[in-house]
Amino acid sequence: MAFRLDIPPLEPGVAAEWQCYAAKPKDMRAIHLPEERVEDWQRRAVDKLQELLLKMRSLQVYLDICAQCGACADKCQFYLGTGDPNNMPVQRANLLRKVYRYYFTPVGRLFGRAAGAEPLTEEVLREWYTYFYQCSECRRCSAFCPYGIDTAEITIAAREIMASIGVATKYVTEVVAKVYETGNNLGIPPLAWKDNCEFLEEELYEETGQRIRLPVDEEGAEVLLVPPSADNFANTDTMIGYAKMFHAAGISWTTSTYCNEAGNFGLFLNYRNLKQVNKRILDAARMLRVKKVVWGECGHAWRAGIAFTDTMNGPMDFLEVPYPIHICEFTWDLLRRGAFRIDKSANDDLLVTYHDPCNVARAGQLLEEPRAILRATCNRFVEMPADTIRERTYCCGAGGGLLTDEIMEVRMAGGKPRAEAVRYVGANYVATPCAICKAQLPEVMKHWRVEVDGEVVRVGGVHDLLGRALIL
Amino acid sequence: MATGNLTTDAVAYFFVGLGYLAAGVFLLGLLRRLYVFLRAPVPLKITLTPGPTTYAGVVRRMAGQVLLFPHLFQADLPLWLGSLTFHFSLLLVLLRHLRYFLYPVPQWVVDLQPWGVYAGYVMPAAVVFLFWRRLARDRELYLTGPLDFGVLILLGGIGASGLILHYYARAYLVDVKAFILSLLSLNPTAPPMHPVFLLHFFLVAVLLIYFPYGKLVHMIGILFSPTLNQRFNVRRKRHLNPWDFPVD
Numbered sequence: 001m002a003f004r005l006d007i008p009p010l011e012p013g014v015a016a017e018w019q020c021y022a023a024k025p026k027d028m029r030a031i032h033l034p035e036e037r038v039e040d041w042q043r044r045a046v047d048k049l050q051e052l053l054l055k056m057r058s059l060q061v062y063l064d065i066c067a068q069c070g071a072c073a074d075k076c077q078f079y080l081g082t083g084d085p086n087n088m089p090v091q092r093a094n095l096l097r098k099v100y101r102y103y104f105t106p107v108g109r110l111f112g113r114a115a116g117a118e119p120l121t122e123e124v125l126r127e128w129y130t131y132f133y134q135c136s137e138c139r140r141c142s143a144f145c146p147y148g149i150d151t152a153e154i155t156i157a158a159r160e161i162m163a164s165i166g167v168a169t170k171y172v173t174e175v176v177a178k179v180y181e182t183g184n185n186l187g188i189p190p191l192a193w194k195d196n197c198e199f200l201e202e203e204l205y206e207e208t209g210q211r212i213r214l215p216v217d218e219e220g221a222e223v224l225l226v227p228p229s230a231d232n233f234a235n236t237d238t239m240i241g242y243a244k245m246f247h248a249a250g251i252s253w254t255t256s257t258y259c260n261e262a263g264n265f266g267l268f269l270n271y272r273n274l275k276q277v278n279k280r281i282l283d284a285a286r287m288l289r290v291k292k293v294v295w296g297e298c299g300h301a302w303r304a305g306i307a308f309t310d311t312m313n314g315p316m317d318f319l320e321v322p323y324p325i326h327i328c329e330f331t332w333d334l335l336r337r338g339a340f341r342i343d344k345s346a347n348d349d350l351l352v353t354y355h356d357p358c359n360v361a362r363a364g365q366l367l368e369e370p371r372a373i374l375r376a377t378c379n380r381f382v383e384m385p386a387d388t389i390r391e392r393t394y395c396c397g398a399g400g401g402l403l404t405d406e407i408m409e410v411r412m413a414g415g416k417p418r419a420e421a422v423r424y425v426g427a428n429y430v431a432t433p434c435a436i437c438k439a440q441l442p443e444v445m446k447h448w449r450v451e452v453d454g455e456v457v458r459v460g461g462v463h464d465l466l467g468r469a470l471i472l
Numbered sequence: 473m474a475t476g477n478l479t480t481d482a483v484a485y486f487f488v489g490l491g492y493l494a495a496g497v498f499l500l501g502l503l504r505r506l507y508v509f510l511r512a513p514v515p516l517k518i519t520l521t522p523g524p525t526t527y528a529g530v531v532r533r534m535a536g537q538v539l540l541f542p543h544l545f546q547a548d549l550p551l552w553l554g555s556l557t558f559h560f561s562l563l564l565v566l567l568r569h570l571r572y573f574l575y576p577v578p579q580w581v582v583d584l585q586p587w588g589v590y591a592g593y594v595m596p597a598a599v600v601f602l603f604w605r606r607l608a609r610d611r612e613l614y615l616t617g618p619l620d621f622g623v624l625i626l627l628g629g630i631g632a633s634g635l636i637l638h639y640y641a642r643a644y645l646v647d648v649k650a651f652i653l654s655l656l657s658l659n660p661t662a663p664p665m666h667p668v669f670l671l672h673f674f675l676v677a678v679l680l681i682y683f684p685y686g687k688l689v690h691m692i693g694i695l696f697s698p699t700l701n702q703r704f705n706v707r708r709k710r711h712l713n714p715w716d717f718p719v720d
Contacts, residue, residue: 010610055715057512058698064505065693068620069555071547073611085614094615107619107685116617139699142520144547146537146555147690148699150518271515276719307517311711322707365521365704391521392546 003385003424005417007074008083015084018410020133020169020402027170030177031273034166041165042120046103048161049096053104058153063100065147066090072141072151077394078134081413086131089141089151095127096158125167132158133169134410136400137268137300138358143391155400160270168269171404175265176273183260183280184229190257196232197255200239208472212247214239214255217288221254224285225327226262227296228435231461235438238297241463244470245331249339253294259284262301263435268401275312278304282313291320294330297461299357299399299434302326302364326360328369328433328462335376341471347378351452352465353427354383355418355441356393357434367391370433370462377469388421396432398440408443415444428452430459484662487673491655494677501684502692509696515713523704530701537700554605558598564591565634572645572652592638596631599624619686626679633672641666 025035038044053060073079073088085091094116101108101117108117118124137152162168178187188196197214204212215221223246231239232255246253259280266274285293295305305324310316316323334340354374360366367390374381388394397414418441422430430441441459444450450457524530536542544552568588571577603624606616637644647664654661663670682688695701 010614012614054512055515057509057514057696058518060512061509061693061696061698064509065687065690065697067687067690068615068617069544069551070612070615071544071551073615075547085611088611088615090615105685107682111619114618116619139520142699144543146541146544146547147694148520148537148543148697150520150699153518272717272719275716279719306706307519310706311516311713312716314710324706362521363518365519365523367521387546 003388003421005080005420007080010085011083012085015078015082015087015134015410015413016127016130018134018407019130020171020404021406023168023170023173027173027177028166028168030180031173031269033163033168033173033270037166041125041167045120045125045161045165046099048164049100049157050104052157052160053100056153056157058150059157062093062147062149062153063097066093066097066149067146068094069146071144071146072149075141075144077138077140077397077414077417078136078410081397081416082134082410086127087134089145089149092131092135093149093151093154095124095131096154099124125162128158128162129167132162133402134407134414136358136395136398136402136414138395138399139362140358140392140394143362152400156267159268163270169401169404172265172268172401175263175401176269176277179261179265179277179280183256183258185261185263185265186229186233188229188233188260193232193255193257193260196236200232200236200243203236204240204243210247210472212243212472214243215253216255217257218252218254219288221252221288221290223251223253223292223294223330224288224290225253225255225294225296226259226281226284226301227255228263228298228301229261230435230439231296232260235297235435235461235464237464237467238438238461241461241465241467242296242327244467244472245334245340245463248341248470248472249334254288254290256284256288258287262296262298262305264301264304265401267300267304274304274308278309279313281305281309282316285319292325292330293319293323295324295326297327297433297435297463299359299436301359302357302366303359306364306366326364326366326369326433328366328373331463331466332369332372335373342377342469343471344377344379344469346469347465348380350378350429350458350465351380351382351427352378352429352431353381353422353425354389354462355396355422355430355432355437356389357432357437358393358395358399360433361389361393362391370431373462373466374431377465382425382427384421384425384427388417394418394421396434396437396440397444399434399436403436403439411440412444412447415440416448419444419448419450422457423448423450426452428455428457429465430457431462431465432459433462480662480665483665483670487663487670488655488660490674490677491660494680498680498683502689505684505689506692509693513714514698514702515715517702517704517706517711518698519702519704520699523702525703525705525708527703530703534695534701538694551605554598554601557594558602561591561595561598564588565595565631568592572649573656575649575653589638592631592635596628596635599628599631603628623679623682623686623688626675626682630672630675630679633668633675636668637666637672641668644669
């Protein structure tokens with residue numbers, strides 16, 4: 001039986017009440033944004049839109065050329081999950097497009113609503129805040145758009161406009177503020193980071209009888225590993241996998257307490273913070289005088305890492321080529337050249353499938369290496385249906401700054417296509433190199449009751465499985 | 473151009489004026505759009521996987537997208553078939569119309585004539601399908617605004633009036649060509665006073681005037697879509713953002 005998802009009938013407004021909490025003034029202040037909505041917000045928002053039209057060709061072109069054909073409509077996991085027409089990518093973009101038409105196009109000014117043009121009102125701002133924070137910027141729609149229209153560019157612009165007038169979510173702003181304060185999204189202070197690393201070293205000693213290190217702030221190490229901070233806290237099996245890999249390869253490495261975060265929530269907010277968060281990675285690399293920076297298992301981090309770092313904070317030529325480099329590329333290169341001894345049977349209890357994180361696959365162009373590692377470390381590997389993987393992968397449902405509990409309905413709705421694809425292949429382990437996916441998907445599997453032999457499907461990293469299979 | 477008959481003269485001046493207005497708005501409007509697309513830089517690499525790494529790769533990807541609509545093929549098979557049929561038949565019809573614009577008529581345009589005539593049937597049929605499609609399902613109906621229907625009605629009207637002309641106005645074709653050539657040589661004569669021809673001409677003029685100001689600019693816009701036209705060569709060449717600014 002071929003894999004098919006049910007497409008829900010339209011239910012206008014069904015997701016309208018699912019909003020993220022508003023940002024706190026102290027977080028807004030910490031990240032250079034107005035503490036609350038500014039007085040003349042309408043004028044300033046329209047001015048900002050004009051500024052962005054002159055700064056982003058994507059925005060200008062994509063607002064102009066959409067034919068409203070609807071090819072994208074049923075491709076978004078948030079539409080598939082909710083049935084709210086404002087979650088059809090085209091309609092989401094129309095929320096910004098109608099304001100663009102009203103203020104910047106002759107047809108919009110002439111014909112108004114008949115031409116899909118509307119002024120920026122309180123009601124429209126409310127729609128923006130709701131639905132541009134029900135988009136995970138995953139870009140699945142653009143893979144189905146005949147013009148490659150990238151709704152993430154529209155969402156990015158809309159969030160940048162909102163941020164500039166003092167409108168943002170608590171979750172995203174809090175995370176960015178924590179990065180400036182502690183170096184990572186979770187707000188782990190340096191001492192706690194070191195403690196966690198020592199604790200994992202103890203665990204590794206108990207498990208293997210070997211002194212496998214998780215070095216912190218070691219100047220002159222060859223590699224600076226920038227993981228998502230969650231790997232040191234929630235997804236410790238991934239962290240253990242990295243440590244075993246570096247140990248087995250005999251490569252000196254370190255993490256940095258100045259920058260122990262690959263994730264970049266600036267991408268979900270505005271350019272300034274995107275750049276500033278990203279800059280910390282290269283600053284840490286210079287401080288520790290490393291030769292390589294390796295990005296850990298984090299989805300949007302890899303987008304910012306490979307596609308934006310050299311542009312925003314380069315040149316990166318103080319590092320060894322090739323740069324930037326992802327941990328899966330780094331590991332696969334060693335594995336391919338025979339650096340490790342592997343016992344694949346260590347993973348025989350698992351039927352593994354691979355979930356492409358949206359940013360890793362569609363923006364970071366990293367499709368083969370994680371799969372190659374999984375095939376080399378697991379005897380039982382299975383792919384999900386073709387239109388749910390690789391550049392047509394579904395988002396887990398909580399990327400783009402949505403991983404916050406007050407919009408759990410949106411998250412679970414958005415996770416449904418991935419849940420159904422996992423159920424369809426019957427895997428009992430979903431491997432994915434992304435901390436957000438690893439936080440979101442277990443909830444999704446539980447919510448949609450994706451079970452094998454009465455047990456909820458497990459979710460973990462690619463390096464978790466390498467760690468299990470490595471012979472040390 | 474004056475005939476002494478006031479009504480005829482007024483009609484003639486109106487259509488000559490409309491012809492020049494439409495051509496002017498179309499060309500200048502598209503040039504303006506081109507400028508608007510080009511003046512904005514592309515600050516970041518947003519290439520969509522699978523991103524080509526070379527210029528040749530970009531040309532291949534773009535040619536594929538423009539000629540075969542592979543994304544639509546994946547997205548919606550009936551829509552892919554309908555829009556591919558529409559665009560190719562429109563192209564054939566347009567090429568066939570070169571016989572009214574060129575003197576002497578090149579041999580390849582003559583050879584194309586029967587295909588152009590077939591395409592003249594197919595194009596309005598495709599428009600009817602695209603129109604029906606927008607009514608048939610809740611998602612498309614919700615998305616479709618008056619202008620979306622308007623453009624299809626316009627295209628359908630152009631196709632239908634063209635077909636009627638083809639069968640019932642053969643005698644006027646010499647006059648039509650003389651009129652078009654007179655417009656092109658900037659020495660306009662009166663149009664043939666055939667109501668269906670004038671309707672056809674009028675609808676085409678309206679379409680040309682609307683063209684640069686609505687969604688039809690996808691004709692040129694697709695070429696400037698960064699997700700499709702960027703090389704993904706970040707490791708070889710540094711991509712610069714012209715409006716970048718320093719942060720602490």
